[in-house]
Amino acid sequence: MNSYRPQLSNEALPLTHQITVIDEKGRVQEIEIPGERPLTIYLDKKEIVTLMTLGGAPEALTLGYLRNQRLVTDITDIQSIQVDWETDSVAVKTNVSPGSVAQRTEKKTVTSGCGQGTMFGDFMSELDALKLPDDVYLSQPHIEQVIEFIRNQPSIYKRAGSVHACAVFKNNENGPELVYFIEDVGRHNAVDAISGLMWLDQISGEQLIFYTTGRLTSEMVIKGGQMGIPFLLTRSGVTQMGLSLAKQIKMTIMARCSGEHFLVYEGANRIQFRTPSQTT
């Protein structure tokens, strides 16, 4: 394991803005709303995509986007990531030949949990090769701790709403330990930024738990799988493709997580119930 880190700018934006609204009684109120900025990614000067982002972790978002879209496969290929909010853009410099970037951006498969998104390359075939570890377990008290942690976490969501959060915990024997907590106006951005941070910190997914406030759609399950994380939790629900992909890659997915309540949709074999399961 090397300790390579690309050169990164440090251009996190202020995350909320105060605005004035009028309520149903005609009264003026001051409230906060989440920031949202376009960020156009240039990979070796080639324009790739414009993301709408909260802007709290633009360098990690860029890294994770390039990683999850398979536009860059080795972090040591990246020299630098330079965010410039004057132009709402981020310049990524690589060491690879220009031809290989062009090749990777050519084949485009578009999917998204929100119904319309972009993914490059053929990740669907990757999934067949994916093996999530079978010998990891998550106990019911630890599930409750994850839910409780998220409930207590200070967040943009509590101040301003309209954002999604993703968090990654280490699945330690003595309880879950928070590693990353990222919010963004798009849940895909939040998960991409976490993927970028994991890439930077060279953390693999086997011993991790992934929590998201958003629905477990096909794309969330795919990204969780690509990160190698066996546990995916949400307080929201699951779509049919999300469930179907989770079955395919044998991921443990849990939804409607709230207080002491949760539903296991797939992979209950990795859950250590307080009351032994009656379902064998």
Place this chain on the structure above:
Amino acid sequence: MNSYRPQLSNEALPLTHQITVIDEKGRVQEIEIPGERPLTIYLDKKEIVTLMTLGGAPEALTLGYLRNQRLVTDITDIQSIQVDWETDSVAVKTNVSPGSVAQRTEKKTVTSGCGQGTMFGDFMSELDALKLPDDVYLSQPHIEQVIEFIRNQPSIYKRAGSVHACAVFKNNENGPELVYFIEDVGRHNAVDAISGLMWLDQISGEQLIFYTTGRLTSEMVIKGGQMGIPFLLTRSGVTQMGLSLAKQIKMTIMARCSGEHFLVYEGANRIQFRTPSQTT
């Protein structure tokens, strides 16, 4: 106004599926989840995009997607739309020359309210030319009726969660009248399907009210503006770009709509408050 309609298949899918989950007591429960299928759009045999959709209105979704992405600008250019769930695809035949399709799909601007999406063409410049009517008004009792209608509407959301709904009402003098109600796993799909239905039925937006369960992000405001609808309501929140675009095109946007409560973020001049506004 002509009454042209392209030939359309009628391939709506069953919308929910019953599945088995395990709750926190280890008990088996039967619940419903929303369906979700990929649908790949082929425009004159050219692959355009794969949308993940509930599948309740695939022909209208296809029409609205092509319209909102400016891939087809006149509905009479479309001969037929044929959905085939055997291959998860929809074939769109047009009367236009193949070259013009290729040209339109070449320039790609990517934006999305969920943070990552696709839009073709230069809609941002279109917005400058957009004029929403100034002489339309929405009264407080009628706002409450819209909110109440959505609350009482039987929906996939109530049965299975994990979907977004969009609705369009006529802003009649004697009260709002529902025109369309569409749910999808992606709120962009729901709004695109409504746009497709409006195109088919040749309804313009000036006298309409648009309601969505999702956040008012940049893309929702853009799409509402493109449809020419002056009122955009949500039970959720507003992002900064959504607000900024609404200011630019002078759209009335209202969020946190629930029961008798709502907040007006922009365009309060079109609201007729029960209690006269103290804000002039």
